[in-house]
Amino acid sequence: MREIVLDTETTGLDPHDGHRIVEIGAVELRNHMPTGRTYHQYINPQRDMPAEALAVHGITEEFLADKPVFSDIAQAFLDFVDDARLVIHNAAFDMKFLNAELKWTNKPVLPWERAIDTLDIARKRFPGAQNSLDALCRRFNVDNSAREKHGALLDSEILAEVYLELIGGRQPDFALSVVSTTQVLTGSAGDYTPPARPRPLGARLTEAEAEAHRAFVAGLKDGGLWPA
Template sequence: MREIVLDTETTGFDPESGDRIVEIGAVELWNHVATGQTYHQYINPERDMPQEAFEVHGLSAEFLSDKPRFAEIAQAFLDFVGDAKLVIHNASFDMKFINAELKWLNRPAIPFDRAVDTLLIARKRFPGAPASLDALCRRFGIDNSARTLHGALLDSEILAEVYLELTGGRQPDFALSTEPSGTARGESELWRPQPRPKKLPPRITEAEREAHEAFVAKLGEEALWRA
């Protein structure tokens, strides 16, 4: 099962008032496992951006001025998304903007039933509790310290972790099953997760590394871990 965890950044709150998308970030999941394939694009909104929006996104009019317009990246974005489910936090907001941009290009809208709204999932699972992305990161112990500004790709990467916590996750079956769940045979034969283009940074701390080395040292020179 292929899913795309997606986030957009915009100039405001209402595309019908002229607000536009300025950034799209997306992360690919296969059977709830991140494949390392991502999509990221800054977009020239073709309009002025309110100062408060610049401050939130850490962007500038000068930075966006030479970026492609949505019309120039629409096909590449749709090709990456394909027919996958779209995992979005507050899906109605992002879907509203994406479909407005597609409508202005006379392209078909993406059906809303393709969206999986993690905000609704969180509110159903934790009634009355804060359900923002930052609140869910605190609840699940997910490191979002790099999220000092809103960025579409970083937010989609963090949301992918939150989504797996919300849904209970799913371990890969190591290809032991003859027919992967929710996947047609032809599709499973044609596609396999690819190696990450960039290795994930280690999460072990220096103190943990030193404690491990001290433990191994106590095992003697013949210890397997010293081989």
């Protein structure tokens, strides 16, 4: 199963107000494991960067001046995404911008049903709690110390870790069967070590069963694997 964990940075909140995408970052997962393949692109929005956008992203108009416009990178982006599911934090925001940009360049839009919204998953798991990406990093002990400014690729890499925690944790070398976006059947393998129980389980053997076992082991004598 192929998934793309994706994030965009924009000049504002609504493409219908003339705001544009300035950066796309994406990370590929296969069977919930990062493959190392990424997509990262800065984009010239062909409009002024508002002061609030500059403060959030730290991207200047001068930096974006020689970057390609969206129409120049649209096909490469679609080729990378292909038919994968799209894992996005607050998916409605990014999908709205991506589909607006794709429509303006006469490219096929991304179907909404392909989006997995990690914000929605987090709200269902932790109702009433803070579920921003930073808050989820703190909850799952995901290192986001490099996140001084919003950056699409860095945020995608962080979100990939958070997503794997939200759906049950990353289990190396084990085939995962997805039940839903909020529940995944997992098993342990590789170097995964389950945490210790807070209280050890008590013995369930009866005294008669324990005595029978001792008698059985004693009968093995020198050929046994266990001492009497």
